[in-house]
Amino acid sequence: MMNKIIPVFFFAVLLSASCNKGKDTKQDVRFVSPANFPAPKYNFNSNPVTTAGFELGRKLFYETQLSRDNSTSCGSCHISFSAFTHHGHSVSHGIDNKLGTRNAPPVMNMAWSDEFMWDGGINQLDMLPIAPIENPVEMDLEFAIAVQKIKNNAAYPPLFKSAFGSSEITGPKLLQALSQFMNMLISANSKYDKWKRGENGITLSTDELEGLQLFQQKCSSCHSTDLFTDNKFHNNGIKNSFSTDSGRAHITQLPQDVGKFKTPSVRNLKYTPPYMHDGSFSTLAQVLEHYNSGIKNSATLDTLLNQNGVLGIPLSVQEQQKIIAFLNTLNDEGFIKDQRFAEQ
Amino acid sequence: MKKFNLLLSTIALCALFTIASCNKEKLKGKGPITLHFDNRAGSADFAFLTNYTNAAGEELQFTTFKYYVSNFVLVKADGSEYVLPQETTYHLLNEANSSSLEFTLTDIPAGEYTKLKFIVGVDSLRSTMDVASRTGDLDPAGAGADMYWSWNSGYIFYKIEGTSPASTEMGNMFMYHVGGYGGYSTPSTNNIRTIQLTAPSTITAGEGHAPEVHIYADVLEAFKTPTAYSIASGAMVHMPASASVIADNYADMFKIDHVHNE
Incomplete structure (x- = not known):
């Protein structure tokens, strides 16, 4: 009798453990620099990572409303299971299936860089998302209009309130939330x-x-x-x-x-x-x-x-x-x- | 009669002396200085969709006229300077939005100022700061919306657009977008220009004073010296290196026309 119960019991524990893994998302999120990495370059003093900020940033990262025709999000070309690149695409296709000119770089270990893109044209992680949002072959939307669309979406004011203490939605706050999400995309456990x-x-x-x-x-x-x-x-x-x-x-x-x-x-x-x-x-x-x-x-x-x-x-x-x-x-x-x- | 004149002159002189010394004594504390930017096209007030002729003899009309000014410094006759707190100094002047053309510098220490210095554009420090410091006219989702290069992080300092028969571009358009703060890790084109203007009369600031400084900005001057810029030679400028000639040209388009001391 005992012999039968024990394996079943173990199986149940295993099941619940693996279930918990999927629900780990509610754990507090905080930025920790891996021991084998140099010091990060991002200024966390002006924008520390919080759980609410990270979650808002994640929602924005996967938000197709940030594109002109609501078709394309950051996550469309920076896919998690491809280490946030566009797997299989020599150059990415964005909105209207238009092709870009370069291979989508991974969104990974961003806090340790202060020059982004293949040409280093962007000097601030906070300012990075404006480029793909406005690029005519990526998301093709004026950043100011993108912010307006988020303002008009009823889902967002409460999320901004938990992240920043005020439900007012501004461009800088939207960018800070995206930075919080991207700063957490740390790959250091190979x-x-x-x-x-x-x-x-x-x-x-x-x-x-x-x-x-x-x-x-x-x-x-x-x-x-x-x-x-x-x-x-x-x-x-x-x-x-x-x-x-x-x-x-x-x-x-x-x-x-x-x-x-x-x-x-x-x-x-x-x-x-x-x-x-x-x-x-x-x-x-x-x-x-x-x-x-x-x-x-x-x-x-x-x-x-x-x-x-x-x-x-x-x-x-x-x-x-x-x-x-x-x-x-x-x-x-x-x-x-x-x-x-x-x-x- | 002569005696009377002498008496009168003496009284007048005394009175003047008293008023002058009174004024000097009164100049204390801090006060505002209002700057009014008056965009011009040669001797005329600037207007959109109006025919002008540039120094190269080309006809042109404008549809956009915007530029950043920042980093204001006030200079007294003895050369001493008051540098305004940097974060308060960023202003986007947009001809299409008249309220943007007038703003007030506040809490200026009492004094008689003779010169005004500022830059056209946004300094390199602010151009690389995190987004928390990009408020007001520097907000890329707000006032600064179409004055920011997303692919080459940095503000467009000066933007004029319009049409000219001299342009061979589609719709005879011309677009001059000047930016370039000098590069982040690699020194590259720096189109920040410092402007120094001498006031035709002193600017009196302090408690109880509210001087107004009227600055003319002549868009045609920005086509004239040191290079008589020809639209036919290049109607589209969107990169810093080729924009330097335009930045050099607009560096002398400003002057203080007059000062009201109140």
């Missing part, structure tokens, strides 16, 4: 992170460790720190000519910045193909072979990719495989499956 912080006795395999060593030798000049980006701009030899998209030079209008794009993090690559600013590679093998043999020369090519007249970074097939083994330790499944970040 196998690598746990190994790095010495958690749960996690170990890396020989291949993964050798891959890490190779990565540190050959890749970490740009993919630096545990954010795996220097947050700077480089021409990594994707093209010979950048006449259709000059990258960083579009912002600075300086000839030395032509063809430079912001270093993306190499976290969560499993969920974020295709790769590069134009989405031109669909596999990591293609990416690594590009650095080995595919670098295209131009006046602004990064000097690290042109040493003594030799283009690229020599990488044997074996080395490439080991680096890929290491990169796979940076996939953070907990991040993409975190129910707090999904549309409610």
Whole structure:
């Protein structure tokens, strides 16, 4: 008799535990900087993360009313299970199925950056959402009108009241709420992170460790720190000519910045193909072979990719495989499956 | 008769002296200074959809005329300066909204001011601050709605739009959008221009005083010097580098026409 009851009892506990996981959304939300990350750049003094602010920001992130025809939200092209990118799209399509010009970057670890987009044109996380909302191929709505639409939506005043103490809806508050949500999109619980912080006795395999060593030798000049980006701009030899998209030079209008794009993090690559600013590679093998043999020369090519007249970074097939083994330790499944970040 | 004149002059002089010294003594505390921006087109008052001719000899009409002024500083004859608290100084002047063209600088320490300094645009510090500090005319969802570049974070300092037969663009349109605060991490074009105006008569501020300063802004001057800007040579300017020539031109479009001391 007991033998039968015990398994049933355990099963029930297991069930209720897994149910609870789905309901964790009501836990208090607060920003905590992971131990292996540098100091965040966002000014939390003027906009601290609160549970109510985060929840309002999440609702706004998935709010299609922020687009001209109520079809497209931030979450349309920054999908949680693709680590907040547009999986499978070399460039994103937004409103009216119009195509953009660049690969949608992940919305991840935003608090550690102060220059956003591939060209770094945006200097403040708070100001970032205005760009996709107003972009004619993304959400195509004047920001002032977007704010007006939210004002006219009866669901929002109480949410603004709990988040900011007043039901008055303003552009700055709407942006602060979105920042609170985006600031919580922290990916720092991959196998690598746990190994790095010495958690749960996690170990890396020989291949993964050798891959890490190779990565540190050959890749970490740009993919630096545990954010795996220097947050700077480089021409990594994707093209010979950048006449259709000059990258960083579009912002600075300086000839030395032509063809430079912001270093993306190499976290969560499993969920974020295709790769590069134009989405031109669909596999990591293609990416690594590009650095080995595919670098295209131009006046602004990064000097690290042109040493003594030799283009690229020599990488044997074996080395490439080991680096890929290491990169796979940076996939953070907990991040993409975190129910707090999904549309409610 | 001569004696009488002398007496009268002496009395008059004494009286003047007394009034002058009285005024000096009275100048105390703090008071407002109201600035009234009067947009002009050459010698005429500015009007939309009216034919003008620029220095390059091209006919043109305007449909939009807006610009930011900020960072006001008042200067006394001895060169000493009063710098207004920065967060109070941002004003978007919009010809289409007459109430935006007049505003009051408050709590100005008593004094006789001879010069006024300000910038056309928004300084680099404010251009990179978090959104909590973008209130009033800087609110990108409010007054500053179409004066903000979302793709290249920063305010449009000066915006004029209209039509001209000299424009080869669709509908003979011209659009001059000037911005560029100097770049965030990479030094790039800085189109912030500091304006220094000398008042034709002193501006008397202090308790019990409410001077009004009338500033002329001549849009045609912004086409004239140092470069006689031709619409035919470029009717669309939306990027900072190519806008510098226009910023240089509008830097001398302002003057204080007159001061009312009350």
